Amino acid sequence: MTLFLLIYLQIHPTSTPNLSTIPPHLHHLTRQALGTPYQWGGPAWKPGSNLGVDCSSLGQGFILAATGKTIPRTTRKMLKDAIPFPGFHNLQPLDVILFQMKEGRHCVIWLGGAKSLALHAPSPGKTVCLISLQKGSPQQRYWQPKIIGIYRP
Numbered sequence: 270m271t272l273f274l275l276i277y278l279q280i281h282p283t284s285t286p287n288l289s290t291i292p293p294h295l296h297h298l299t300r301q302a303l304g305t306p307y308q309w310g311g312p313a314w315k316p317g318s319n320l321g322v323d324c325s326s327l328g329q330g331f332i333l334a335a336t337g338k339t340i341p342r343t344t345r346k347m348l349k350d351a352i353p354f355p356g357f358h359n360l361q362p363l364d365v366i367l368f369q370m371k372e373g374r375h376c377v378i379w380l381g382g383a384k385s386l387a388l389h390a391p392s393p394g395k396t397v398c399l400i401s402l403q404k405g406s407p408q409q410r411y412w413q414p415k416i417i418g419i420y421r422p
Contacts, residue, residue: 291382308320326390327378340422341420347376348417361379366379380399384401
């Protein structure tokens, strides 16, 4: 059931997502990250690279490319400096949302916008994609109870 739900929640990375409501300076980086293969323990994501990434290496590289700021490489280290979840309406673009899953911790990069988009490196065999965490959506209902904190770069 969980695998089906994760597949259902994923926006296919080959589609052309509507990024018009996220901050304009993130459009190009987001398009470059989409489709990057998942690889557990992969290196920090770099624009133009097709090396595999996991959720935290995507976050580390994406935040560095967008802001020039270095963030911790692992969700465990991010959690040490995390703030309590302020509610979706108080998230800022590039906040890293941290989750506790059965399999371990996970994170996504909040982009925001009208569709409440987040950049997501899902699991082996998949690629970086966007998920929508719009209020009341199945995705939001699935992910919100698993939130354990926000890392704000």
